[in-house]
Structure formats: C-alpha cells, structure tokens
Amino acid sequence: MPDTITLQVARYRPDTDAAPTMQEYVVPLRQEWAVLDGLNYIKDQLDGTLSFRWSCRMGICGSCGMTVDGDPALTCGTFLADYAPGPVRVEPLANFPVIRDLVVGIDDFMRKLPKVKPWLVREDEPGVADVEFLQTPPQLDEYQQYSMCINCMLCYAACPVYAIEPDFLGPAAIALAQRYNLDSRDQGAHQRMDVLATAEGVWACTYVGECTSACPKGVDPAGAIQRYKLTAATRTLRSFLPRGER
Ligand code: SF4
Numbered sequence: 001m002p003d004t005i006t007l008q009v010a011r012y013r014p015d016t017d018a019a020p021t022m023q024e025y026v027v028p029l030r031q032e033w034a035v036l037d038g039l040n041y042i043k044d045q046l047d048g049t050l051s052f053r054w055s056c057r058m059g060i061c062g063s064c065g066m067t068v069d070g071d072p073a074l075t076c077g078t079f080l081a082d083y084a085p086g087p088v089r090v091e092p093l094a095n096f097p098v099i100r101d102l103v104v105g106i107d108d109f110m111r112k113l114p115k116v117k118p119w120l121v122r123e124d125e126p127g128v129a130d131v132e133f134l135q136t137p138p139q140l141d142e143y144q145q146y147s148m149c150i151n152c153m154l155c156y157a158a159c160p161v162y163a164i165e166p167d168f169l170g171p172a173a174i175a176l177a178q179r180y181n182l183d184s185r186d187q188g189a190h191q192r193m194d195v196l197a198t199a200e201g202v203w204a205c206t207y208v209g210e211c212t213s214a215c216p217k218g219v220d221p222a223g224a225i226q227r228y229k230l231t232a233a234t235r236t237l238r239s240f241l242p243r244g245e246r
C-alpha cells in the first residue's frame with residue numbers, strides 16, 4: 001500500500017464562485033483512516049479554509065455524509081484504503097443546495113419531517129404521563145429497524161425521484177412515519193395518512209430502491225414505502241365496502 005493518497009475535493013462558495021471546482025490534496029494513507037480523517041488532515045495541516053460537517057466519528061450523528069467516488073457515504077465509515085491507490089473524489093451530497101464546499105443545506109427535509117408527525121401520537125393524553133405502556137419483543141420488532149435512522153440524508157442523495165420531484169417527502173421522512181405508525185403505543189396513523197397517501201408521499205416513489213442500498217443503518221426506506229402503499233390501497237378499497245364490513 002502506498003504511503004499517501006490524493007483526495008480530489010469539491011470547493012465552492014456560492015456567494016463568490018461561478019461554479020464548483022476540484023482541488024487536490026495529498027494525505028497520508030493509513031489502514032485505519034477513514035475519508036473523514038483525510039479531510040481533517042487537510043483542515044488541520046494543509047488548508048484551514050475547507051468546510052465540511054462531522055461530529056461523532058462513529059456513524060451515529062449522521063452529519064458527515066458526502067459523495068465519495070460518486071456514491072453517497074458516511075465519510076467516517078468509508079476507509080481510504082478501500083480506494084487505494086486513489087485518487088478519491090469527495091463531493092457534497094447530491095440533490096441538496098451547497099452552502100459551502102462539502103456542506104449542504106437540508107432545510108427542505110427539516111421542513112417536511114414534522115409533517116409526518118415523527119413522534120408518538122396519543123388520543124388519550126394525559127394518560128402517557130401516568131401509565132406504563134407495555135410492549136412485547138415482537139411489537140418492538142415491528143418498527144425497530146426504522147428507528148435506526150440517523151437523518152444522514154444519504155437516501156435523499158441517492159433517490160432519483162427526489163432529484164426531479166422536489167416536493168417528494170422522501171425516503172427517510174416516510175420511513176420515520178412508518179417507525180411510529182408501526183409502534184403499538186402510537187394512535188396517529190390516520191393523521192399521517194393525509195400526508196403519506198398523496199402524490200408527494202408514497203405514490204411518488206417508483207421503487208428504484210437506491211435509498212435502501214445507500215442507507216448505512218439498514219433502515220430499508222424502500223420497503224417502508226412499499227409497505228405503506230399496500231396499507232393506503234387497502235384502506236381506499238375498504239372505503240367502498242358497506243360501513244359495517246370495513
Ligand atoms: S433512512 Fe438511512 S440513509 Fe436515509 S436518512 Fe435514515 S439512516 Fe440515512
């Protein structure tokens with residue numbers, strides 16, 4: 001393995017630059033170094049003007065997502081040695097506006113997420129504060145996978161529908177809605193229906209499945225969306241039945 005590897009890093013200040021450019025940096029190539037370690041080496045040793053986000057370095061905070069050699073990835077969990085001898089291209093996540101260099105704006109997601117009420121909705125409050133809501137292991141299994149989402153936005157960067165349909169709620173918002181819809185303690189599924197069973201909700205998805213392939217936490221947003229399509233279609237069909245048979 002060589003001692004160094006070249007990172008080709010996207011640089012862009014939208015307020016002053018006409019278009020993004022690529023800048024090359026040579027960083028140490030160490031077996032245990034992630035792409036994020038290379039970026040931090042650049043920031044600390046070579047060029048303090050490079051901007052990127054990160055926090056936990058352990059695949060938990062979801063803030064270090066970038067495009068690495070064309071694919072959306074958590075840079076703290078993507079290792080330089082896998083790209084040797086390089087070079088490695090590091091660009092901002094696709095489908096989001098660039099604020100600066102590798103930092104993107106996720107306002108669109110933050111605006112859409114509350115629409116699906118990603119919290120436990122109870123119709124019998126204030127009982128929540130007074131009682132214990134028991135849940136069996138199989139009931140936990142129903143939604144646990146979807147609760148692993150870290151809001152990293154890799155699925156939005158991978159989604160070809162979100163790229164051309166900016167009104168699409170998107171994979172993570174729908175997966176998080178399902179996380180609560182499938183929770184035995186939740187009573188808000190019918191409230192989320194108005195948002196999910198729409199042209200901007202699950203029906204926008206053409207089931208390309210790139211979101212699930214890109215997800216670093218095994219969430220399977222594509223599966224969540226298809227499952228919800230079945231729920232929505234079943235409810236629509238039931239509405240045609242006589243009231244007593246629904
Ligand atoms: S579903 Fe997966 S890829 Fe999408 S935001 Fe959540 S953790 Fe990231």
Ligand code: FES
Pocket residue numbers: 054055056057058059060061062063064065074075076077
């Ligand atoms: S730095 Fe937190 S997920 Fe990568």
